[in-house]
Amino acid sequence: MSTWLEENDLFIDPQRCIGCRACEAACAECGTHRGVAMIHLEPLNRPDSVKTGPTLCMHCDDPACAAVCPADAIKRTDDGVVQSSLKPRCIGCSNCQIACPFGVPKIYPERAQMNKCDMCYDRTAIGLKPMCATVCPSEAIFFGPKSVIESQRKNKANNHFIFGRQTIRTKVHLMVDTEQKPVEMDIVNFISTTIEDSQPWVI
Amino acid sequence: MAKLPISEELIIEQFGPHSKHVPPGGWDQTDSQPDRRVKTHCCFCGQQCGIILKVKDNAIIGFDPWEAFPFNKGKLCPKGVKRYMQGSHPDRLLHPLENRRGKGYEPVSWEAAYSRVTSEIERIQSQYGKDSFAMLSGVSLSNEKSYLVGKFARVALQTANLDYNGRLCMVSAGAGNKKAFGIDRAANSWADILETDVILCAGTNVSECAPITTDYIWKARDTRGAKLIVVDPRITPIARTADLILPVRPGTDSFLFNTLLNLMIQAGDIDQAFIDAHTVGFEEVKKTVAGYTVDECEKVTGVPAQSIKTAALWWGKAKRSFLLHARGIEHHTKGVDNVLSCINMVLATGRIGKVGCGYATITGQGNGQGGREHGHKCDQLPGNRDITNPEHRQYISKVWGIDEKDLPGKGLSAQEIMNEIHAGKIRGLLSICFNPLVSLPDSGFTREALEKLEFYANIDFFMSETARYADVILPGSLHEEDEGTSTSAEGRVIRLQKSVNPPAEAKVDWEILLEIARRLGKEKYFDFKDSESMFEELRVASKGGTADYYGITYDRIEKEMGVFWPCPEIGHPGTPRLFEGGKFYYPDGKARFNVVTYKPSADAINEEYPIYLTTGRVIYHYLSGTQTRRIGFLNDQCPKPYLEIHPLLAEKYGIAEGDLVKITSRRDSVQLKARVVKTIRPDTVFVPYHWAGKQSINRLTQRALDPVSKIPEFKMSAVRIEKVVEKNL
Numbered sequence: 060m061s062t063w064l065e066e067n068d069l070f071i072d073p074q075r076c077i078g079c080r081a082c083e084a085a086c087a088e089c090g091t092h093r094g095v096a097m098i099h100l101e102p103l104n105r106p107d108s109v110k111t112g113p114t115l116c117m118h119c120d121d122p123a124c125a126a127v128c129p130a131d132a133i134k135r136t137d138d139g140v141v142q143s144s145l146k147p148r149c150i151g152c153s154n155c156q157i158a159c160p161f162g163v164p165k166i167y168p169e170r171a172q173m174n175k176c177d178m179c180y181d182r183t184a185i186g187l188k189p190m191c192a193t194v195c196p197s198e199a200i201f202f203g204p205k206s207v208i209e210s211q212r213k214n215k216a217n218n219h220f221i222f223g224r225q226t227i228r229t230k231v232h233l234m235v236d237t238e239q240k241p242v243e244m245d246i247v248n249f250i251s252t253t254i255e256d257s258q259p260w261v262i
Numbered sequence: 263m264a265k266l267p268i269s270e271e272l273i274i275e276q277f278g279p280h281s282k283h284v285p286p287g288g289w290d291q292t293d294s295q296p297d298r299r300v301k302t303h304c305c306f307c308g309q310q311c312g313i314i315l316k317v318k319d320n321a322i323i324g325f326d327p328w329e330a331f332p333f334n335k336g337k338l339c340p341k342g343v344k345r346y347m348q349g350s351h352p353d354r355l356l357h358p359l360e361n362r363r364g365k366g367y368e369p370v371s372w373e374a375a376y377s378r379v380t381s382e383i384e385r386i387q388s389q390y391g392k393d394s395f396a397m398l399s400g401v402s403l404s405n406e407k408s409y410l411v412g413k414f415a416r417v418a419l420q421t422a423n424l425d426y427n428g429r430l431c432m433v434s435a436g437a438g439n440k441k442a443f444g445i446d447r448a449a450n451s452w453a454d455i456l457e458t459d460v461i462l463c464a465g466t467n468v469s470e471c472a473p474i475t476t477d478y479i480w481k482a483r484d485t486r487g488a489k490l491i492v493v494d495p496r497i498t499p500i501a502r503t504a505d506l507i508l509p510v511r512p513g514t515d516s517f518l519f520n521t522l523l524n525l526m527i528q529a530g531d532i533d534q535a536f537i538d539a540h541t542v543g544f545e546e547v548k549k550t551v552a553g554y555t556v557d558e559c560e561k562v563t564g565v566p567a568q569s570i571k572t573a574a575l576w577w578g579k580a581k582r583s584f585l586l587h588a589r590g591i592e593h594h595t596k597g598v599d600n601v602l603s604c605i606n607m608v609l610a611t612g613r614i615g616k617v618g619c620g621y622a623t624i625t626g627q628g629n630g631q632g633g634r635e636h637g638h639k640c641d642q643l644p645g646n647r648d649i650t651n652p653e654h655r656q657y658i659s660k661v662w663g664i665d666e667k668d669l670p671g672k673g674l675s676a677q678e679i680m681n682e683i684h685a686g687k688i689r690g691l692l693s694i695c696f697n698p699l700v701s702l703p704d705s706g707f708t709r710e711a712l713e714k715l716e717f718y719a720n721i722d723f724f725m726s727e728t729a730r731y732a733d734v735i736l737p738g739s740l741h742e743e744d745e746g747t748s749t750s751a752e753g754r755v756i757r758l759q760k761s762v763n764p765p766a767e768a769k770v771d772w773e774i775l776l777e778i779a780r781r782l783g784k785e786k787y788f789d790f791k792d793s794e795s796m797f798e799e800l801r802v803a804s805k806g807g808t809a810d811y812y813g814i815t816y817d818r819i820e821k822e823m824g825v826f827w828p829c830p831e832i833g834h835p836g837t838p839r840l841f842e843g844g845k846f847y848y849p850d851g852k853a854r855f856n857v858v859t860y861k862p863s864a865d866a867i868n869e870e871y872p873i874y875l876t877t878g879r880v881i882y883h884y885l886s887g888t889q890t891r892r893i894g895f896l897n898d899q900c901p902k903p904y905l906e907i908h909p910l911l912a913e914k915y916g917i918a919e920g921d922l923v924k925i926t927s928r929r930d931s932v933q934l935k936a937r938v939v940k941t942i943r944p945d946t947v948f949v950p951y952h953w954a955g956k957q958s959i960n961r962l963t964q965r966a967l968d969p970v971s972k973i974p975e976f977k978m979s980a981v982r983i984e985k986v987v988e989k990n991l
Binding site: 074075076077078079080081083084085087088090091093094105106107108109110111190193194195196197198211212213244245246247249250251258259260261 | 283284289290293324325327329334336337338339340342343344469470473474476477480481483484485487496497498499500502503507508509560561564565566567569872873881882895899908909910911913914919937938939940941942943944945
């Protein structure tokens with residue numbers, strides 16, 4: 060019989076992200092992080108757009124970070140969560156940081172340790188959603204069964220990422236809309252510039 | 263005289279704002295078990311999200327999501343997550359303070375503070391008349407406190423001049439709603455957003471000012487294929503993915519809505535049967551909007567003709583629709599007109615009062631809805647009654663046990679009170695929960711006015727920028743330090759649970775007001791032992807008014823996770839959706855169309871001031887920032903105001919990202935760093951308003967008011983800009 064964590068996955072739907080950083084704020088509140096967020100949110104290119112997106116551990120089925128760890132400090136649980144480094148083992152060598160295709164692990168020099176998202180294992184192991192997915196106001200971060208999110212949204216959940224000849228499968232899914240065409244979000248494309256008067260930008 | 267006792271720098275050193283980053287007891291305590299988990303609500307916007315506060319040793323040490331609360335189901339924005347950090351704060355006011363010139367603020371006993379406040383009230387009122395002492399209040403207060411303030415000002419102070427900071431927020435919407443529907447409340451609970459087909463967001467930056475609402479909108483889009491139309495001069499995060507963006511030139515909203523209605527009428531996309539059966543005044547509106555053509559609309563609004571036509575087509579043909587608006591269209595000298603032009607579009611289609619068909623203003627302040635119903639507006643009595651209506655006056659006088667002749671009449675609105683202080687006609691002021699030096703327009707004028715007060719007493723929990731001018735500062739209570747109720751943007755009455763006691767000598771706000779009333783000899787009218795006893799009186803006072811809470815009790819709210827007013831009888835289920843069956847709140851049951859004629863803004867664009875300035879919020883701050891500028895995580899994300907400017911406009915003035923820019927209006931100038939972005943109209947600049955001092959954008963905004971709602975025109979000022987050449991030292 061599959062466990063609760065095996066039945067549920069985490070989904071990131073970038074189109075819904077409003078850049079509010081509730082995920083970072085709530086992540087930092089975790090008793091084990093003590094004020095440091097393990098999820099990171101960045102504006103992708105603020106001059107051009109208000110687009111933002113969260114970065115958190117993708118929880119690979121075959122995690123590169125664990126494979127390259129010389130101290131065997133990174134473990135993947137049977138229910139699919141790649142844990143943060145084990146404190147007694149981690150030597151702070153940065154191998155994981157270099158190897159991760161998603162740029163997730165981070166060395167905290169003051170602790171000489173790598174820490175990253177562990178999908179709130181303290182919560183998810185007892186049937187609670189990860190904190191980021193619980194608070195996210197727009198459900199840009201969602202936790203639940205894949206069948207549920209796919210029945211509720213127009214876009215599709217993807218968890219296969221191809222890097223060169225290597226395909227990586229992850230517990231975290233990215234919601235993608237293959238039908239949407241890219242649009243340049245310069246407001247000038249949406250306003251009328253045919254009117255002579257009141258154009259203070261015209262030199 | 264209300265002046266700063268010492269320099270601002272010294273005041274800030276002592277009272278902040280300082281940023282607090284760590285919970286009480288440090289991060290190590292976050293693992294420890296709290297004594298209690300209190301189910302209550304966020305204080306930082308009108309959505310009033312449910313939240314669990316973790317309490318240990320009379321301190322709030324953290325939060326938990328409250329997933330069972332139906333509105334937000336555990337969701338929170340960063341303000342909600344970090345709201346608990348306002349407690350146990352080093353800046354917290356702990357003792358009554360008196361302003362001593364040259365020395366600062368010295369702690370005094372409550373006895374000394376009360377005695378000074380009451381003797382000054384009596385001196386000023388006996389010398390200059392009752393109305394020469396004014397009171398300013400705010401809608402971050404609970405329903406009980408809002409009700410108490412209304413009664414306190416009229417019965418204890420006996421002044422007509424009481425108004426509130428909702429004057430800077432929801433009054434245009436409130437006035438528009440009353441004119442059209444005869445009632446002032448969101449027409450639907452947000453559940454109807456989930457069931458709709460076209461959503462129009464006009465002047466509402468939902469993603470930053472009502473973040474949970476974005477999920478409702480997305481659910482309608484994803485599950486029903488609903489279309490989203492956004493009217494805003496900026497591409498906000500919710501506008502970024504909209505199906506149609508209408509980036510209007512600031513102040514031209516009603517021209518757009520009149521044109522859309524005209525196009526819908528021409529296409530036959532109106533519900534004539536609904537109009538005939540349930541409304542009054544359509545023909546006059548039809549005649550007026552006939553003059554609003556697409557070509558002219560494109561010229562005035564700066565929105566392409568094709569986009570206007572598409573919006574009219576989508577809105578016109580929709581089976582179900584939901585219109586949301588907020589301060590973007592309301593903060594104008596024609597704010598009420600803008601609201602009415604939206605409502606006309608809703609009424610003409612008959613898509614209101616049905617599943618998935620609705621309309622709402624998104625209330626911005628914590629208790630912006632409930633706070634505006636129970637009587638601390640200058641023209642209003644509890645139950646949303648009218649202070650000039652003889653029957654309403656009689657009823658409330660009876661509830662309060664006073665002679666109707668002793669009930670003051672209509673007073674001045676917030677800005678008008680400040681104008682009269684400046685003119686030397688109002689000499690004394692008591693304020694609670696209001697920071698006008700940051701939030702009123704033309705802050706140079708506000709500063710001058712405050713300095714003219716003969717006596718100023720301020721009740722607050724932090725030393726706000728306005729409190730610095732007070733002669734006496736009375737330390738009041740935080741949201742989580744008192745019991746009560748609040749009413750969310752949906753019209754849902756909810757319970758605020760006391761989590762901790764006020765620290766040191768600070769007191770629960772209502773205790774302070776009750777003691778002042780007692781010392782003014784009015785004790786018998788204020789026989790309240792707790793918040794619930796005030797709510798019990800509020801229930802009776804609201805009975806028979808449009809905002810009828812009579813059937814709502816603390817017990818019911820807790821059991822039912824909120825009750826929607828009107829709820830006129832015990833056992834009444836409450837009213838999540840208004841206007842079902844086309845029944846409106848005028849005596850004839852019909853809604854009113856209102857003719858709106860487009861008028862230009864008060865501050866004219868010309869060669870000297872060629873650029874539109876608009877102002878607003880960011881996600882990390884709440885109103886005047888008194889609380890959020892003290893919460894480390896929030897303040898770190900946005901510690902200072904900035905100028906958003908399009909690269910086309912920036913290039914013309916030789917401005918690059920990060921350059922210092924001087925912005926000048928007809929009032930004043932400020933210097934801010936430029937943020938060059940393609941998401942704002944190139945004829946418009948934007949500055950967030952949460953700060954005081956040299957960089958406060960309200961130094962530039964104007965005191966021009968909407969003639970009906972008396973809201974200032976924050977959303978459109980004429981400015982010029984120039985790059986400041988920074989000299990290398």
